[in-house]
Amino acid sequence: xxxxxxxxxxxxxxxxxxATAVGIITLTACGGSNSASSSSGAKDFxxxxxxxxxxxxxxxxxxxxxxxxxxxxNITLQIIPNKDYAQKVQTMISGGTGPDIMQVxxxxxxxxxxxxxxxxxxxxxxxxxxxxxxxxxxxxxWKYKDKTYAVPDxxxxxxxxYNKGEFEKKGLKAPTADxxxxxxxxxxxxxxxxxxxxxxxxxxxxxxxxFAYQNGGQVIDASSGKPSVNTPEVVEALxxxxxxxxKHKVVPSKVDYANMGAGVGGDAAFASGKVMMNSTGFWxxxxxxxxxxxxxxxxxxxxxKEKAISAFGSGLAVSRSSKNPADAFKIxxxxxxxxxxxxxxQLGQDVPARQDLQKSQDFLKPSWLxxxxxxxxxxxxxxxxxKPPFIPEWNEMQKAITDAMADxxxxxxxxxxxxxxxxxxxxxxxxx
Amino acid sequence: MTTLQQKTPVPAAExxxxxxxxxxxxxxxxxxxxxxxxxxxxxxxxxxxxxVFLLGPxxxxxxxxxxxxxxxxxxxxxxxxxxxxLLTEDEVFHKSLWNTFYFAxxxxxxxxxxxxxxxALLNKKMRARKIFRTLVYLxxxxxxxxxxxxxxxxxxxxxxxxxxxxxxxxxDGPAWLFDSEWVKPAIILLSLWQAGGATVLLLAGMKGIPQxxxxxxxxxxxxxxxxxxxxxxxxxxxxxFFNLIMGIIGAFQVFAQVYILTQGGPDNASQMxxxxxxxxxxxxxxxxxxxxxxxxxxxxxxxxxxxxxxTSRKWVxxxxxxxx
Numbered sequence: 052x053x054x055x056x057x058x059x060x061x062x063x064x065x066x067x068x069x070a071t072a073v074g075i076i077t078l079t080a081c082g083g084s085n086s087a088s089s090s091s092g093a094k095d096f097x098x099x100x101x102x103x104x105x106x107x108x109x110x111x112x113x114x115x116x117x118x119x120x121x122x123x124x125n126i127t128l129q130i131i132p133n134k135d136y137a138q139k140v141q142t143m144i145s146g147g148t149g150p151d152i153m154q155v156x157x158x159x160x161x162x163x164x165x166x167x168x169x170x171x172x173x174x175x176x177x178x179x180x181x182x183x184x185x186x187x188x189x190x191x192x193w194k195y196k197d198k199t200y201a202v203p204d205x206x207x208x209x210x211x212x213y214n215k216g217e218f219e220k221k222g223l224k225a226p227t228a229d230x231x232x233x234x235x236x237x238x239x240x241x242x243x244x245x246x247x248x249x250x251x252x253x254x255x256x257x258x259x260x261x262f263a264y265q266n267g268g269q270v271i272d273a274s275s276g277k278p279s280v281n282t283p284e285v286v287e288a289l290x291x292x293x294x295x296x297x298k299h300k301v302v303p304s305k306v307d308y309a310n311m312g313a314g315v316g317g318d319a320a321f322a323s324g325k326v327m328m329n330s331t332g333f334w335x336x337x338x339x340x341x342x343x344x345x346x347x348x349x350x351x352x353x354x355x356k357e358k359a360i361s362a363f364g365s366g367l368a369v370s371r372s373s374k375n376p377a378d379a380f381k382i383x384x385x386x387x388x389x390x391x392x393x394x395x396x397q398l399g400q401d402v403p404a405r406q407d408l409q410k411s412q413d414f415l416k417p418s419w420l421x422x423x424x425x426x427x428x429x430x431x432x433x434x435x436x437x438k439p440p441f442i443p444e445w446n447e448m449q450k451a452i453t454d455a456m457a458d459x460x461x462x463x464x465x466x467x468x469x470x471x472x473x474x475x476x477x478x479x480x481x482x483x
Numbered sequence: 484m485t486t487l488q489q490k491t492p493v494p495a496a497e498x499x500x501x502x503x504x505x506x507x508x509x510x511x512x513x514x515x516x517x518x519x520x521x522x523x524x525x526x527x528x529x530x531x532x533x534x535v536f537l538l539g540p541x542x543x544x545x546x547x548x549x550x551x552x553x554x555x556x557x558x559x560x561x562x563x564x565x566x567x568x569l570l571t572e573d574e575v576f577h578k579s580l581w582n583t584f585y586f587a588x589x590x591x592x593x594x595x596x597x598x599x600x601x602x603a604l605l606n607k608k609m610r611a612r613k614i615f616r617t618l619v620y621l622x623x624x625x626x627x628x629x630x631x632x633x634x635x636x637x638x639x640x641x642x643x644x645x646x647x648x649x650x651x652x653x654x655d656g657p658a659w660l661f662d663s664e665w666v667k668p669a670i671i672l673l674s675l676w677q678a679g680g681a682t683v684l685l686l687a688g689m690k691g692i693p694q695x696x697x698x699x700x701x702x703x704x705x706x707x708x709x710x711x712x713x714x715x716x717x718x719x720x721x722x723x724f725f726n727l728i729m730g731i732i733g734a735f736q737v738f739a740q741v742y743i744l745t746q747g748g749p750d751n752a753s754q755m756x757x758x759x760x761x762x763x764x765x766x767x768x769x770x771x772x773x774x775x776x777x778x779x780x781x782x783x784x785x786x787x788x789x790x791x792x793x794t795s796r797k798w799v800x801x802x803x804x805x806x807x
Contacts, residue, residue: 137766309635
């Protein structure tokens with residue numbers, strides 16, 4: 052600290068400032084390049100996926116199987132933390148060291164619309180694969196302008212977790228796929244009281260969009276490609292979602308959740324018995340099976356005028372930067388075969404996209420899961436999955452939704468006003 | 484902040500035997516050369532780092548700011564369209580800019596005042612002074628992610644300690660992070676919690692003030708308050724100035740607090756320029772547009788720094804300068 056003792060000369064400060072000020076300009080991260088050195092005759096591939104250690108284990112197990120089948124392929128797995136995935140892949144591609152195979156999800160068409168993914172239709176027809184028959188409606192998720200850019204890999208419908216102990220205590224019937232909105236509401240009412248809420252939340256997009264699509268609405272009109280959030284169908288659905296929170300008070304508001312603790316949402320509140328029903332994805336089964344505070348089970352999501360359920364999943368795509376796209380597709384073809392997807396369910400990582408695997412005993416009675424959980428809800432829900440609006444501007448759309456709905460989810464504006472505002476914002480983002 | 488002190492000429496070696504050999508005459512210059520070599524040796528990591536990692540991308544970003552570039556396909560030259568849109572159309576940018584100024588306007592002076600106050604307190608001779616000094620600096624060392632989580636709890640609408648304390652005084656506290664009026668003060672509060680970093684610099688500066696000044700002032704009968712404003716404060720002005728400059732730059736680059744605590748919400752009420760820049764570049768794939776934002780921000784920070792430097796002549800006191 053010697054130098055800082057009243058001896059800070061002007062020039063020194065200026066020099067230091069120059070260096071600091073320029074720091075703000077650059078945000079460019081360095082895309083790591085670790086292309087494995089090739090042994091003679093072998094072909095090298097890099098595959099990027101996101102996730103944590105369980106995901107790494109599952110993907111590596113699958114790649115080991117692929118390696119056994121194609122000994123000439125050296126496939127390097129790059130696992131990237133969820134939050135950094137898009138940025139890292141973006142940097143890799145712009146730096147000329149893009150992956151050969153990449154996992155894609157909601158923002159897949161940010162890549163496909165910019166010619167960063169190869170259309171797979173020729174490969175698919177050559178291999179005579181029938182994606183719709185194999186994977187069900189999620190095969191549609193990875194199509195953009197009538198071309199297929201990814202093969203479905205993981206796909207689990209949104210399900211309804213419910214507190215079985217409390218249901219039995221109050222003599223309520225377990226939720227079914229034929230529950231209407233009114234059934235959901237009346238049951239939630241029965242379960243609400245004493246600081247406990249009947250249902251976990253509607254603010255998350257997979258939930259309110261399920262309501263909207265169940266009501267015949269669409270966020271992006273499928274035929275015109277234009278935003279359509281202020282249609283009567285969407286408005287009615289959203290109003291119902293909001294009423295659950297502020298009118299019927301069966302769902303915790305944002306403020307209620309903030310009072311429960313930092314970072315507490317529907318999942319945590321359900322596990323601690325503060326919320327009696329919660330709709331989310333597959334991933335809570337593993338952690339809930341390990342606790343004994345509550346007894347629980349899973350059920351299919353309710354229905355509206357139509358059946359429509361959100362799904363969580365991802366596909367595998369061939370990046371434009373791949374030097375051997377045909378071989379990269381061969382790897383994907385194997386990874387998405389029944390044999391290649393087997394580790395997903397064996398290790399309890401996720402729901403495999405293949406319907407035959409979802410119906411297999413290995414999935415329905417998994418060895419990693421103790422106790423009796425109604426895994427049948429996944430294959431049962433799969434046919435009702437709706438095609439979500441995975442537009443190229445997905446991230447911008449999400450931000451606009453969050454922004455425009457901020458007041459709505461605090462109960463400060465109604466569905467009609469909110470969706471009119473949102474429609475305007477989306478119109479300026481979506482270039483269809 | 485390294486300076487190479489101008490070495491006083493090496494004292495000439497005592498002449499031993501008659502005439503001074505010419506070799507000796509050349510010594511200062513060889514010394515200087517050696518010094519210059521060391522200069523380049525020590526500065527080179529920074530220069531190499533700067534040229535390779537900063538200068539190149541910086542120059543590239545000037546060009547990119549005049550293009551429409553999604554970071555994948557080739558950039559399209561659009562002239563000044565990005566800047567025009569930023570300055571005339573983009574409401575989110577205007578909002579973020581306003582928020583950033585708001586944040587800087589309050590957090591920088593408040594932070595400096597608190598740091599000075601803490602330093603003055605910690606400079607007092609008292610028991611357990613070292614422990615207090617550690618405690619004051621500690622928040623600066625806590626990772627920002629942890630800080631954000633702590634503040635989510637502190638700022639919770641009803642259950643949070645802050646609003647509970649307010650309730651004791653009959654004040655109905657706002658829902659801080661969900662309230663567009665109160666989310667910026669909440670982020671300022673968080674930044675003030677970390678004011679301890681500047682305190683350390685000020686404390687070091689206080690240590691360097693010659694004790695004779697205070698002794699003389701005491702003999703003249705100056706009160707301790709008077710001593711503070713007439714001796715301590717003027718002597719500290721170079722450090723305060725340093726804190727001001729770093730504070731301005733830091734405030735305009737605020738990122739992690741917003742990114743983790745609010746994601747810019749509700750409805751961009753807490754969105755700041757750098758998080759906006761980041762999401763334009765890496766979420767929305769508008770790299771050219773983001774480059775334009777970064778250059779506007781650079782110009783703003785540069786302008787404010789120049790203003791600070793120009794006005795500093797009036798209030799920053801350097802010991803080496805002679806004032807009339």
